[in-house]
Amino acid sequence: MMRITRRRGTIALFITLGAVMVGVALTLQGAWVVLNWRRVWPMAVGIPFFALLIAGLILNTIFLVREVRRNERHDSFLNAVTHELMTPITSIRLYLETLQRRSISEEQRREFYSIMLSDSDRLLATVEQVLKAGEVGQQAKNSARADVDMEALTAECLETTRQRYHLAPDALTLAVERSRLKMVVRGDAAELQTAILNVLDNAIKYSPNGVKICVKLSLEDDTWVFVRVSDTGLGIPSAHLKRIFKRFYRVPSRSHLQMKGTGLGLFLVRSIARQHGGDASASSAGEGKGTTLSLQLPRLLSAQRERAAEVSPTEQKA
Numbered sequence: 143m144m145r146i147t148r149r150r151g152t153i154a155l156f157i158t159l160g161a162v163m164v165g166v167a168l169t170l171q172g173a174w175v176v177l178n179w180r181r182v183w184p185m186a187v188g189i190p191f192f193a194l195l196i197a198g199l200i201l202n203t204i205f206l207v208r209e210v211r212r213n214e215r216h217d218s219f220l221n222a223v224t225h226e227l228m229t230p231i232t233s234i235r236l237y238l239e240t241l242q243r244r245s246i247s248e249e250q251r252r253e254f255y256s257i258m259l260s261d262s263d264r265l266l267a268t269v270e271q272v273l274k275a276g277e278v279g280q281q282a283k284n285s286a287r288a289d290v291d292m293e294a295l296t297a298e299c300l301e302t303t304r305q306r307y308h309l310a311p312d313a314l315t316l317a318v319e320r321s322r323l324k325m326v327v328r329g330d331a332a333e334l335q336t337a338i339l340n341v342l343d344n345a346i347k348y349s350p351n352g353v354k355i356c357v358k359l360s361l362e363d364d365t366w367v368f369v370r371v372s373d374t375g376l377g378i379p380s381a382h383l384k385r386i387f388k389r390f391y392r393v394p395s396r397s398h399l400q401m402k403g404t405g406l407g408l409f410l411v412r413s414i415a416r417q418h419g420g421d422a423s424a425s426s427a428g429e430g431k432g433t434t435l436s437l438q439l440p441r442l443l444s445a446q447r448e449r450a451a452e453v454s455p456t457e458q459k460a
């Protein structure tokens with residue numbers, strides 16, 4: 143908290159300094175214009191020079207404020223990751239020590255093993271997310287592309303999530319808008335699954351007062367496959383709707399920050415969507431009013447066309 147206040151102070155200082163310098167430059171420009179009113183050359187050189195100086199000052203201030211914000215995000219990411227790694231490690235260690243020191247019943251032993259397993263799953267998930275966020279961009283070229291049936295893939299993700307969080311069937315529902323065309327996307331099935339699972343995980347995590355999630359799958363303009371995940375949870379203030387896709391960004395509200403997380407999930411989601419020629423976006427009516435996360439992916443227009451596009455020039459000549 144102290145650090146955040148200090149950062150806000152630094153940002154305010156940079157903005158004030160920038161504003162004062164721009165004010166001084168404007169006054170100097172005014173004085174210059176008054177002194178050289180009738181002289182062509184000093185005016186022709188002076189005015190662009192001052193304009194450049196003012197633009198430079200403004201850009202410099204914007205750049206400095208951005209850097210301070212970026213540092214802030216890095217710091218909170220490090221804190222979050224450390225916390226995400228430390229909590230399960232401490233828990234596993236505690237259970238191992240208990241197993242080593244005390245004689246416990248078979249039933250308790252089994253319970254300890256299952257807690258340690260879920261802790262190690264949590265550890266693995268954090269490490270995988272950090273690794274994936276680092277790999278994003280390099281993967282685009284070597285990822286395994288195939289025709290992915292989005293309806294089957296989404297249904298599979300829902301089933302995985304239901305099992306993982308022990309959800310009742312009506313807490314997480316799928317609505318598929320019927321269409322004469324199949325919703326097939328050319329891409330990496332594992333990556334697309336990661337994206338949908340991340341969005342579903344968030345919808346559950348940010349619904350602390352009960353999970354009610356509706357996933358809608360639809361086709362628009364015969365070209366775009368949309369996966370929309372709507373929850374009735376904490377919602378997102380409109381000022382943050384675009385920023386949540388930035389690396390390390392977490393909404394700076396108390397209720398959100400209490401939830402575990404690294405700020406990498408949605409960055410990964412958008413990167414994966416973009417690697418597939420699509421995009422991701424969020425909408426929310428405001429805090430406490432739920433969120434809809436949308437994934438937009440290009441539908442594979444025709445299998446034959448795709449195959450023809452893949453024939454190399456040498457093959458075509460032959």
Ligand code: ADP
Nearest residue numbers: 344345348386392393398403404405406407408
């Ligand atoms: P995190 O690890 O913090 O969940 P994400 O990149 O997945 O990171 O999400 C970024 C931020 O967006 C979150 O910190 C949270 O504040 C907000 N957010 C994401 N999904 C939702 C949602 N379904 N409801 C409310 N807030 C959300």
